[in-house]
Amino acid sequence: MTLRRILIANRGEIAVRVIRTCQRLGIETVLAASEADLDSMGARLAESTICIGAANSSASYLNVEAVVAAAIASKADAIHPGYGFLSENQKLAKACDQAGVVFIGPTLEQLDAVGDKLKARTHAAAAGLPGIPGGEVRSYKEAQRLADQIGWPILIKAVGGGGGRGMKQVHDVNELAATMEMAMAEAQASFGDPRLYIERYISHGRHIEVQILGDGQEVIHLGTRDCSIQRRYQKLLEEAPAPNLSETLREGMHRAAVSFARHLKYRGLGTVEFLVDCDRDTFSFLEMNARIQVEHPVTEAICGLDLVEEQIAVAEGRKLRWSKNEIKFSGHAIECRINAEDWTHGFRPSPGTVSRATFPTGQGIRVDTHIQAGAKVPHYYDSLLGKLIVHGADRAETLQKMRRALSHVCITGVATNVQMFAELMGNDEFARGGVNTAFLERFLQSRNMAA
Amino acid sequence: MKFTNEDVQEILQLLDAAKYDELYLETARFKLTLRRNRKSGEWSQETQVVVAPKILRSVPLADSGSGAESAVASAEPADPRKARWTEVRAHLPGTFYRAPKPGALPYIEIGSSVEENTVVGIIETMKLMNAVHAQARGEIAEICFDNTQFVEKDAVLMRIKPEAE
Numbered sequence: 001m002t003l004r005r006i007l008i009a010n011r012g013e014i015a016v017r018v019i020r021t022c023q024r025l026g027i028e029t030v031l032a033a034s035e036a037d038l039d040s041m042g043a044r045l046a047e048s049t050i051c052i053g054a055a056n057s058s059a060s061y062l063n064v065e066a067v068v069a070a071a072i073a074s075k076a077d078a079i080h081p082g083y084g085f086l087s088e089n090q091k092l093a094k095a096c097d098q099a100g101v102v103f104i105g106p107t108l109e110q111l112d113a114v115g116d117k118l119k120a121r122t123h124a125a126a127a128g129l130p131g132i133p134g135g136e137v138r139s140y141k142e143a144q145r146l147a148d149q150i151g152w153p154i155l156i157k158a159v160g161g162g163g164g165r166g167m168k169q170v171h172d173v174n175e176l177a178a179t180m181e182m183a184m185a186e187a188q189a190s191f192g193d194p195r196l197y198i199e200r201y202i203s204h205g206r207h208i209e210v211q212i213l214g215d216g217q218e219v220i221h222l223g224t225r226d227c228s229i230q231r232r233y234q235k236l237l238e239e240a241p242a243p244n245l246s247e248t249l250r251e252g253m254h255r256a257a258v259s260f261a262r263h264l265k266y267r268g269l270g271t272v273e274f275l276v277d278c279d280r281d282t283f284s285f286l287e288m289n290a291r292i293q294v295e296h297p298v299t300e301a302i303c304g305l306d307l308v309e310e311q312i313a314v315a316e317g318r319k320l321r322w323s324k325n326e327i328k329f330s331g332h333a334i335e336c337r338i339n340a341e342d343w344t345h346g347f348r349p350s351p352g353t354v355s356r357a358t359f360p361t362g363q364g365i366r367v368d369t370h371i372q373a374g375a376k377v378p379h380y381y382d383s384l385l386g387k388l389i390v391h392g393a394d395r396a397e398t399l400q401k402m403r404r405a406l407s408h409v410c411i412t413g414v415a416t417n418v419q420m421f422a423e424l425m426g427n428d429e430f431a432r433g434g435v436n437t438a439f440l441e442r443f444l445q446s447r448n449m450a451a
Numbered sequence: 452m453k454f455t456n457e458d459v460q461e462i463l464q465l466l467d468a469a470k471y472d473e474l475y476l477e478t479a480r481f482k483l484t485l486r487r488n489r490k491s492g493e494w495s496q497e498t499q500v501v502v503a504p505k506i507l508r509s510v511p512l513a514d515s516g517s518g519a520e521s522a523v524a525s526a527e528p529a530d531p532r533k534a535r536w537t538e539v540r541a542h543l544p545g546t547f548y549r550a551p552k553p554g555a556l557p558y559i560e561i562g563s564s565v566e567e568n569t570v571v572g573i574i575e576t577m578k579l580m581n582a583v584h585a586q587a588r589g590e591i592a593e594i595c596f597d598n599t600q601f602v603e604k605d606a607v608l609m610r611i612k613p614e615a616e
Contacts, residue, residue, distance in 0.1 A: 024455065030507070043504035050507040056546075074507060185552035186580075340577070349577040351544060361459055361485065361496040372499045379545050383577040408488070408495040 003078045003102065003316055007032055007071040008046065009092075010082030011061065013386050014292070015042035016370045018080050021308040030074040032067055034060035036378045041370040050074050055380045061085040068095045078102035078315060080308075084382070087291040088115050104315040106268040106290045107216075113264055114288040117159050118197055124285040127263035129256045132275065132284045134199035140177050143198055147176070153201040156183045160191030167233050169201055204278040204436045207235075207286075208242045210257035211299045213310055214266035215320045221254045222303050223329055225271075225295055228437045229424075231347065236440065237421065238295035239334045240302050243395055244434030249276065253283055260288065269296075269311045278436055294337065294387070297366060301333035301391040332395040334402050338369075339383040342415035343444075350415035351379035360408035364391040364401060377414050385416060395433060399425055423447065454481060463494055536610040537587035541602045545576035549598045557598070563591045565611060572608060587611045 005028040008015050015031060019042060022029045031046035036055035043049040050070045053060035060066060062085055071079050079101055081087040090111045096103035105111070114120045118136050125131055133150040136159070137143035147154045147170070156179060158166030166187050170179050180196065188194040207230065211222040226242035227235045242250070257272035271293050273286040296307050305322070313321060341347045354375045359367040369386025371377075377385065390405050392398035403425040409418050424430055427443060462485065466474060472487040484497040541547070549557040549572050559571045565585035572583040593610040596602055 020455065031504075038504060038506060040504075041500050043506075044500040044502050046504070048505045048507050182551070185555070189552055349543060349579055351577060356497070358486075358495050358497045361494045362463060363460065366456065373497070374499075379543075379576045381577060404491070404493060408493060410495075 001077070001102070001316055003027055003312060005030060005074070005076045005078075006104070006312075007050075007067075007074055007076035007079045007101075008042070008082065009052075009061065009067045009070075009079050010085060010087075011037050011040065011042060011370075011381065012384060013368045013370045014082040014294075015040075016045060017368050018082060018308055019045045021306055021312075024306075025309060025312065027312070030070070030076055032061075032070045034380075036376070036380060039376070041372055041375065048074065055378060057085065057380060064089065064091045064095055067092065068099050068101065071096070071101045072099055076101065078104055078312075080104045080311075081291065083291050083293055088289070090115065102315050104268075104311055106264075106266060106270065110264050110266055110268075111290055114270075114290050115160070117157060117161065117287055118195075120287055121197075121285070123263060124260055124288075127256075127260045129260055129285040130283065132199045132202070132286070134197060136195065136197045137180075138195075140180055143176060143180060143196075144173060146198055147173070150198075150200045153203075154198045155201045156180060156196055156198055158183065158187035158191055158193070159195035159197055160187060160193035165233070166190060202275055202277050202284075204438070206242070206276040206278060206434065206436050207273065208245070208253060208276050208283070209271045209273040210253050211296070211307075212257050212261045212266065212270050212272060213307075213314070213320065214261050214268060214270070215314050215318070216265055216267035218320050219258050219261040219266060220320060220322065220324050220327060221258050222299050222305065222307075222327060224250060224253060225298055226434075227295060228435055229430075229440050230437050231440050231444070235295065236337050236339075236417070237335065237424070238298050239332065239395075239398075240298035241329065241332070242434075243332075244432075245276075246281070249281065249283060256283070256285070260285070268314055269307055294384070295335055297368060297387060297389040298333040298335045301364075301366070301389060302329050302331055303327055304330070331391055331393050332398045333389060333391040334398050335387050335389045336402065336406070336418075336421040337387055338385045338409065338411070338421075339417050340377045340385050340414040341383050341417050343417040343420045347417070348415075349379070349383050351377045351383075352414045353377070354385075354411060355413035356410065357412075358408070358410040359386075359388070360405040362405075365389075365405050366391070371411065385411065385414070388421075396431075399431060420444075454483075459483070459485070459496065466494075532612075533592075533610065536592055536612045537589065538607045539571060539583065539585060539587070539609045539611060541574055541583070541604055541606045541608055543574050543576045543581055544602065544604045545574040545581070547596045547598070547600050547602045547608065548573040548575065548580075549594075559591050559594075559609075561591055561594060564614065565589065565591060574602065583608060585611060589613045 007030045009032045019029045029046040031049045032052045052066040086092040093103045093108045153171045156168045184194045207227045224242040225240045227238045229237035271289040274283040276283045340350045357371045366389040390402040406422045474485040476483040480502040482499045569585045570582045574581045589611040592612040
């Protein structure tokens, strides 16, 4: 079926980004917005906007009934859930099914298979992917026993978590009880599921992921992304392809991601995340994200596809429009996530009103944002203001271009982390490429000491 | 008319060949300013989508309790003794929580003894949980907000009286 009207159940830059593709394809858009976002850029750009509840996400963006009611009221054929919020929510997929609305995402079974991180680990093992030693723990005693077995330090993760949320590192047994208690509470509050599992903590790891696209039969990969620049498991900068990676490792991850998706008969856009152990030069399966991701534009830059367009095509029931051999990669791309955070004061969130927003423009420069003069940055939601994506012939050129581009970003009214990226571009270790997930914290510390 | 990034790129190519350093375009839908940096020759843009949103009627059942009502900070203390109490203020705007998780016991009650680094509550801002520390030693004398209430930055959350009192 051809989709003619899509309800976008999200906000911020991703809502704007989805609207733009829909408009290019001649698909009408309805934005499902909370009371806090009725005046947002997304609301202005969409053909129409429907209010789904109060500013608090639990009353609006996380409210399945309200989202589905909005789709029905606006006579939308489909719901695009974006990322975060209900994007991997099985209740929404089920409710869409019952209401005869297309859910732009994988099937209910696939959401279940990857949304539950323990099931995902089992599926990955069944598909032959290497995994990190660990497993579910129901009590402190169990956790202690398993941790002693796999070796300290460990990571505690929420079964319902993902995207870096619900993860805590535990160095030794003394911290275990308190950290577990807090992790369980947070998992319950954030994901409505208190279950936890633990994994061996890999001290020198790179977070590398493979973008895949499936139609339920065929699966293709769209290359790697390196997301190792993180602070407290939140990604801040991503690049494609992952630099300084042996071809054996890269090919291995491509194959593993495709095998995993084939094993699930995956339909839609997804990302298989791996942790590369720099000391051992091996990779392990981490999790799969069954949605479009924040960092998708770096992949789009190097492979030339519009991933939202491909998502829509697959949701319409079409076969993949590209074969493996038709995907050609060119150049290197880097994305900086511009957040409303005061990075000089412990990354303190900085909600408020943007007074002015100027961005660079030119060949190979892309800005995905919902921010303009007068835009409100509510405290209810995450702090992402926009993404600056730069594409160049190679990594060195891209870094140079990013440095120039950052100098033309000017956002006033809220604090941002733009200057942090500018300093990062001048860092030798980062410029060499292939840093691990501990790098950014070290970079920030050294900078504090220098100051 | 829809306006895309490709359109901007095309305009830039035209401008690159021309002698102009600034372009301002205003329609009923948007305002666009393109500016060339004289030194580097690089362009920056400022866009403003000005068209008003077309709001459909609200979804009726969307009203299911937000829980987080905004509240006004309590009035100044009338009791002169209170002048010596230390105020614990919100370092961020956000949702105030008195307990570590729903259903759990609050961090503190009236009469609780606290040290400088005692956690007395949480403020959730932009999906981050920020611990509120007492930052004074003493006894909790007053709590000004209920659980899940919205607090402005610098709102007085509670007051601490010196233990000697």
